[in-house]
Amino acid sequence: MTDTALEARQSTAGGFGTALTTAYSEALAGVYDDVYPDTPDLDDIGTFLLTLAHPGARVLELGVGTGRVALRLAEQGFEVHGVETSPAMLARLAEKDPRGRVVPHLGDLTGLDLGRTFDVVLAPFNVLCCATAVDEQIALMHALARHTAPGGHVVTETFDPSDHHVQKGNAVTTHPVGERGAMIESVAVLPASQNMLVQNTLFLDGAPPSCATTVLRYLWPSELDLLGGVARLELVARHSGWREQPFDGGDSRKMCVSVFRPLA
Numbered sequence: 001m002t003d004t005a006l007e008a009r010q011s012t013a014g015g016f017g018t019a020l021t022t023a024y025s026e027a028l029a030g031v032y033d034d035v036y037p038d039t040p041d042l043d044d045i046g047t048f049l050l051t052l053a054h055p056g057a058r059v060l061e062l063g064v065g066t067g068r069v070a071l072r073l074a075e076q077g078f079e080v081h082g083v084e085t086s087p088a089m090l091a092r093l094a095e096k097d098p099r100g101r102v103v104p105h106l107g108d109l110t111g112l113d114l115g116r117t118f119d120v121v122l123a124p125f126n127v128l129c130c131a132t133a134v135d136e137q138i139a140l141m142h143a144l145a146r147h148t149a150p151g152g153h154v155v156t157e158t159f160d161p162s163d164h165h166v167q168k169g170n171a172v173t174t175h176p177v178g179e180r181g182a183m184i185e186s187v188a189v190l191p192a193s194q195n196m197l198v199q200n201t202l203f204l205d206g207a208p209p210s211c212a213t214t215v216l217r218y219l220w221p222s223e224l225d226l227l228g229g230v231a232r233l234e235l236v237a238r239h240s241g242w243r244e245q246p247f248d249g250g251d252s253r254k255m256c257v258s259v260f261r262p263l264a
C-alpha cells in the first residue's frame with residue numbers, strides 16, 4: 001500500500017468509531033471506576049516503564065479515561081499527558097486530580113497531532129480495541145508513532161482474543177456499582193470482522209434502567225505487529241503482563257503487553 005493510500009485510509013478513520021466510543025464513555029464515566037477498580041498490577045506499569053525510560057520521563061497515555069493508570073504514573077514521578085474523547089471521563093479525572101498532575105487533552109486519537117513527542121506513548125487496557133474497524137486501528141498506530149521521541153517506545157496492552165473468537169452466543173456478566181446498583185454487560189462476537197458488540201444496562205439508584213452500547217474490534221498479536229509495521233513501528237518485546245511474564249498462553253488474564261520502537 002502506498003503512503004498516499006494509507007493517508008487516505010487515515011483521513012476516513014475516526015468518524016463512526018469515535019462517535020460511538022464517545023457516546024459510550026459519556027454514558028459510563030460515572031460508574032467506570034466502580035466497574036473497573038484499581039487492580040494490583042497498576043503499580044507494575046510504572047515499574048515496567050522504568051525498564052524503558054528514565055525516572056521522570058515524559059509519558060503520553062492514549063485513551064486516558066478517568067486517569068486510573070495516568071494518576072498512578074504521575075504519583076511515581078512521570079510527567080504524564082492523557083488524551084481522551086469523552087468530556088465526562090476528563091471531568092472525572094479532574095475531580096480525582098485536584099493538583100493537576102496529569103495534563104489532559106480532549107480530542108480524537110485518530111489523526112491526533114499534539115505537535116510534540118514523548119519518551120513513552122502508552123495505549124493500555126485495550127484502547128486500540130475501542131476502534132470499530134482496521135482503518136481506525138491503523139490511524140491509532142500512526143498516532144502512537146507520531147508522538148514517540150527518537151529512542152522512545154510505544155507500549156500497548158490488548159487482550160488475547162482466542163476465547164472470544166470461538167464464543168457462541170452472548171456472554172453476560174454482572175458488575176456491582178458500589179451501593180448504587182449494578183451493570184449487566186452482554187457481549188456478542190462477530191468473528192468474521194473481529195467485532196464485539198457490547199451492550200450495557202445500568203440499574204442505578206432505583207431509577208429506570210439505561211443502556212449504553214459500543215462496538216470493539218479485537219486484534220490478534222500477529223496483526224498488531226503488522227499494523228505496527230504499517231506505522232513504521234518494530235516490535236521489540238511482548239509479555240503477558242506488566243511483570244514481564246512470558247507470552248506463552250500460560251497466563252490466565254491472557255493480556256498482551258507489546259513494546260515497539262520507531263524504525264529509523
Ligand SMILES: C[S@@+](CC[C@H](N)C(=O)[O-])C[C@H]1O[C@@H](n2cnc3c(N)ncnc32)[C@H](O)[C@@H]1O
Binds near residue numbers: 018089107125
Ligand atoms: C477501556 S478505556 C481505558 C481507560 C484507561 N486507559 C484505563 O486504563 O482505565 C478506553 C478509553 O479510551 C477512550 N478512547 C477510545 N477511543 C478513543 C479515541 N478515538 N479518541 C480519544 N479517546 C478514545 C475511551 O473514551 C475510554 O475512556
